Amino acid sequence: MKELHEKAVAKLIRNGFEVFPVEDVQAAGTLIRQQLEALQPDSLSFGDSMTLYATGVVDWLRQQRPYPLIDTFEKGVRFRELIERRRQALLCHTFMTGVNAISASDGSLHWLDMIGNRIAPIAFGPRHVILVAGVNKIVETPEEAYRRIREVAAPQNVARHEGMKTPCAVTGRCSNCSSPDRICNERLILHKCHPKGRISLVLIDQVLGL
Numbered sequence: 001m002k003e004l005h006e007k008a009v010a011k012l013i014r015n016g017f018e019v020f021p022v023e024d025v026q027a028a029g030t031l032i033r034q035q036l037e038a039l040q041p042d043s044l045s046f047g048d049s050m051t052l053y054a055t056g057v058v059d060w061l062r063q064q065r066p067y068p069l070i071d072t073f074e075k076g077v078r079f080r081e082l083i084e085r086r087r088q089a090l091l092c093h094t095f096m097t098g099v100n101a102i103s104a105s106d107g108s109l110h111w112l113d114m115i116g117n118r119i120a121p122i123a124f125g126p127r128h129v130i131l132v133a134g135v136n137k138i139v140e141t142p143e144e145a146y147r148r149i150r151e152v153a154a155p156q157n158v159a160r161h162e163g164m165k166t167p168c169a170v171t172g173r174c175s176n177c178s179s180p181d182r183i184c185n186e187r188l189i190l191h192k193c194h195p196k197g198r199i200s201l202v203l204i205d206q207v208l209g210l
């Protein structure tokens with residue numbers, strides 16, 4: 001695992017990503033707060049990520065409001081309003097979220113998304129993107145990355161959302177469904193970071209997220 005980890009970090013840096021290996025979620029939370037302090041975002045948003053939530057950064061942003069936050073998951077807000085906020089988040093200054101899989105052999109990053117609000121701002125729009133991931137997201141090849149997402153991340157992700165009526169919600173396995181609740185609709189692969197350094201990855205030495 002250590003070898004795979006080191007290979008992934010080296011390849012990601014070579015591809016223009018900034019990579020910050022840290023020991024645990026507490027260190028990740030501290031580092032992200034420092035990054036935001038340096039960036040001073042005039043608007044900030046985030047995509048759904050269990051790992052990001054585990055760092056405590058989202059709770060801190062919601063409670064302390066140190067920067068203008070576009071909260072696209074605020075409880076009690078109507079879905080239509082949340083969708084409008086997700087459109088606004090496409091042009092925020094700094095966007096944060098997690099990663100579905102990291103391919104060590106070529107240093108690429110992989111996602112599969114339902115609506116696209118989590119992956120579109122990663123590709124373009126915000127001036128800075130901060131990603132977080134546990135080491136369990138690292139695999140050897142791009143093919144394994146896609147397999148990990150379809151066979152592990154997506155079915156488990158469905159399971160944590162109540163009321164999703166997909167085959168994997170029942171069986172725990174992907175059957176490439178056509179359900180209206182299907183969460184595997186849009187795929188993003190980042191081969192390189194352009195412009196260089198726009199995207200930073202906080203790589204946490206723990207098993208985190210799905």
Ligand code: SF4
Binds near residue numbers: 175
């Ligand atoms: S394609 Fe359908 S069955 Fe497969 S993981 Fe996605 S939602 Fe579940």
